[in-house]
Amino acid sequence: MKRAVVAIGAFVLCTSMTAAMPAPAGAENPVIIAVVNDQSKVYADLSGQGTVAAVHMAVEDYGGAVLGRSIKVLSVDHQNDPALGANKAHELYEQDHVDAIFDVPTSSVALAVAGVAGADHKILFVTTGGTDALNMGQCNKYTFHYGYDTYALAQNTGKLITEQGGKRWYMITANYAFGQSMLANFSNAVKSAGGEVIHNDMVPFPNTDFSSYLINAQAMNPQVIGLMNAGDDTVNAMKQINEFGIKKRMEVGIGLLFESDIAALGPDYWSGSTITVGSYWNLDDKTRAWAARYKKRTGKMPTWVMMGNYSAVTQYLDAVARAKTDDADAVVKQLEGYKFEDVFARHAYIRAQDHLLIHDMYVAKIKPASQVKEPYDFLQIVKTVPGEDSYRPLSAVTCHL
Amino acid sequence: MIARAAALDRRIALALALGALALGLLLPHVLYVGLATDIVIWALFAAAFDLLLGYTGLLSFGHAMFFGGASYVAGLLILRAHWSFFPAVAAAVLAATAIAALVGAIAIRRQGIYFAMITLAFGQMLYFLANQFGDWTGGQDGLQNVQRPTLIAGIRLDNDTLLYYIALAAAVLGVASVLRVVNSPFGRVLSAIRENEPRATSLGYRTSAYKLVAFVLSGALAGLAGALFVIAHRFTSLDTLDWHTSGEVVIMTVLGGIGTVFGPLFGAPFYLIINDRLSTLTTSPGLVLGIIFIIVVSVFRRGMIGELVYALRRRRHVEHVAPGA
Secondary structure, X not given: OHHHHHHHHHXXXXXXXXXXXXXXXXXXXXXXXXXXXOOOOOOOOOOHHHHHHHHHHHHHHOOOEEOOEEEEEEEEEOOOOHHHHHHHHHHHHHOOOOOEEEEOOOHHHHHHHHHHHHHHOOEEEEOOOOOHHHOOOOOOOOEEEOOOOHHHHHHHHHHHHHHOOOOEEEEEEEOOHHHHHHHHHHHHHHHXXXXXXXXEEEEOOOOOOOHHHHHHHHHHOOOEEEEEOOHHHHHHHHHHHHHOOHHHOOEEEEOOOOHHHHHHHOHXXXXXXXXXXXXXXXXXXXXXXXXXXXXHHHOOOOOXXXXXXXXXXXHHHHHHHHHXXXXXXXXXXXXXXXXXXXXXXXXXXXXOOOOEEEOOEEEEEEOOHHHOOOOOXXXXXXXXXXXXXXXXXXXXXXXXX | OHHHHHHHHXXXXXXXXXXXXXXXXXXXXXXXXXXXXXXXHHHHHHHHHHHHHHHHOOOOOOOHHHHHHHHHHHHHHHHXXXXXXXXXXXXXXXXXXXXXXXXXXXXXXXXXXXXXXXXXXXXXXXXXXXXXXXXXXXXXXXXXXXXXXXXXXXXXXXXXXXXXXXXXXXXXXXXXXXXXXXXXXXXXXXXXXXXXXXXXXXXXXOHHHHHHHHHHXXXXXXXXHHHHHHHHHOOEOHHHOOHHHHHHHHHHHHHHOOOOOHHHHHXXXXXXXXXXXXXXXXXXXXXXXXXXXXXXXXXXXOHHHHHHHHHHHHHHHHHHHOOOO
16 A cells, blocks of 8 residues: 555655746736757757757847737746647747747747647747748748748859759658658759759668768769758768768768767768858858857857747847737738848848748858867858848748738 | 455445546646646546456557557648548547557457567557558658647537546546446456456357457447547647557556556556656656656556555455454
């Protein structure tokens, strides 16, 4: 009997304790924003707690208050689980009176949370989630896609490499929605720049052994190997590209890569390959000053999506101030078509038709370790591409808000 | 003595049933309703799983295929063909039944770890099939924007609280049918198979047929839970088909108590509430849940409800036997 009492007691205690934990909003009626992202799994380094710190920084830089009300920041770990992410988002909007949610990596979770934002009529900024479905087929009035999308990555990386002489592409594609969408976008970009895709391998996702594809690629002698994958798949493929000594003979175009991935393997593994980023801490004095402040605060260097979240929160608070209310419809009106410049977004505006942030994108080559002069100084920006040329042209937008 | 034990068991079962029902009616008032709905759905899923693990002794590691498979079937029917609630749920349950019959016919030929591996393999196969046919399933992005179906003509299930009570009703029906099965002569045979399969065979039972029926019933009820999942969340994704989902249902069942039917009804809320709260409080919910799981497995091996039932039975046994002994 005693064991049973202890067991049940422990159950009740655990449940009630955790259930009672989050304190309800006080009487002061603050403006509440929330970060929903992966804080414990594969994307934790890329965004995670680093983004939470950047968001706190944005709030403090804004003065900690808007419309005379204090600003409160909540954060939730969605564990890359769409059901948990959507549940939490709904709970944040409805129960915790959160005005806006930020970040949301992982396409499936981002789309699920966007569905909740649309249904609950509350604002969402997706920064780290990259699928262009967010601003195409599954866009909605309350969701803003802020930072980059798969179209922009392809448009910039694919086009630049092809224009510089990398005409013959051999694609290695992760066989799931993200990889397929990257492949389609890259193929279009390569073709429009006068190149061709000589072969494509559809690789099961996730995958650790790329050797058979790489042997085949060597036999076909392309000028560029295009990695249409992300995360661990890209890391694994790149390791083997190094082991095969392919990097000396061919260029590598990488669909999606973040500073955290480069740091994980070390820059020498990646050196010479081309990627596209939405910003970079070592871009100019403004970004360097921001990164220095960020580093002082957290002891770490920021990835560019953390900077993106800082910018998204700042622009959101500014829109609340302009609207003189935190009512979602009024804030959406303020955001649509708004032109601005900040540390992250340059020559930027939020396109009213699809709620996509149009801003300058940067094509970069990864430096070898010998040229890395300070920690995290991985990228050599080779081209700044205006937003209009980076993102899907207005004529091709299919979103109906 | 046996009659008394049976009467006691009935009383315990009644108390647990009332407790579970009270919890079900109370939940949406103390918890956010979306989480409450999830709890009811997972409790049904775990109870269905317990029918197989607890009463037949078969550890399936592929139950996500019924849960997730049904969620995709219901989701596609609602999304593309605008089916209403009952037909969509019925079709999804039928689909799960069909998958279970097919997989079960192959898997029940093996026992123990081999059975678990075969079910795991089929589960993963369905996962990759769903990933492969991205045009239909949305691939990694999942099936998004599934509007809530109409319940009956004119009434859409847009109200979350209404949906909760419908899910609760479905779960009560599902759990009641599990109870009916385990307390039937058929259920006795299942228990006999669990305890000693060769002996059950020697008594003249075709054990493989019994095991298959249990597998299919469990799969069908897991499918019911999956259909409710997609309707409640307005989306489904590959995660519902992933082996993690199969693992989660094992954990909920073990936490609550294997072979109790009611255990999973308490194991599911325990797991989900803790997971939900931890995602706001810490950055390592897996670590905390893992530690809790280890403690339960090593100290309360019968699970929460399992320990309670065991203690009640033993106390009664001592009271009746001790004076005379």
